[in-house]
Amino acid sequence: xxxxxxxxxxxxxxxxxxxxxxxxxxxxxxxxxxxxxxxxxxxxxxxxxxxxxxxxxxxxxxxxxxxxxxxxxxxxxxxxxxxxxxxxxxxxxxxxxxxxxxxxxxxxxxxxxx
Numbered sequence: 001x002x003x004x005x006x007x008x009x010x011x012x013x014x015x016x017x018x019x020x021x022x023x024x025x026x027x028x029x030x031x032x033x034x035x036x037x038x039x040x041x042x043x044x045x046x047x048x049x050x051x052x053x054x055x056x057x058x059x060x061x062x063x064x065x066x067x068x069x070x071x072x073x074x075x076x077x078x079x080x081x082x083x084x085x086x087x088x089x090x091x092x093x094x095x096x097x098x099x100x101x102x103x104x105x106x107x108x109x110x111x112x113x114x
Contacts, residue, residue, distance in 0.1 A: 001070060001071055001109065001111075002072040002108065002109060003107070004065045004066070004067050004070060006095060007065070007096070008096025008097075009062055009063070009065075010064075010065050010096070011061070011093065011094040012060070012091065012093050013058060013092040013093070013101055014029075014031040014058070014059045014076050014090075014092075015058050015089065015090045015092060017054035017055060017056045017057065018055050018057075018086065018087050021084060027079050027087070028045070028046050029046075029059065029077070029087070030042065030043070030075075030078075031043050032061075032075045033061040033074050033075070034072070035071065035072055036070055036071050043061065045057045045058075059076075072109070074091070076089060091103070091104045092104065
């Protein structure tokens with residue numbers, strides 16, 4: 001569950017990169033999110049590079065929220081189109097009063113047993 005402390009627009013961002021040591025780097029990465037079983041967005045990208053260096057990508061979802069607890073589900077994947085393709089990602093968020101994106105912490109989420 002996501003803990004929301006203030007009214008306004010919240011953003012979730014998946015920052016990542018893919019890299020392959022064989023000088024070929026192509027994949028498709030997808031980021032999807034649901035709040036209270038309603039889709040807040042689906043984004044995809046195809047980071048590509050034809051040399052052995054990271055191919056960065058950023059995918060952003062957002063919603064206008066009121067204070068409270070929300071059931072949050074996030075899903076992210078990257079297709080591995082070539083052997084030894086490495087993917088690294090970081091999940092970031094921005095609350096209405098934040099000036100910049102910041103890493104999601106345990107204080108932002110509440111785990112609830114079913």
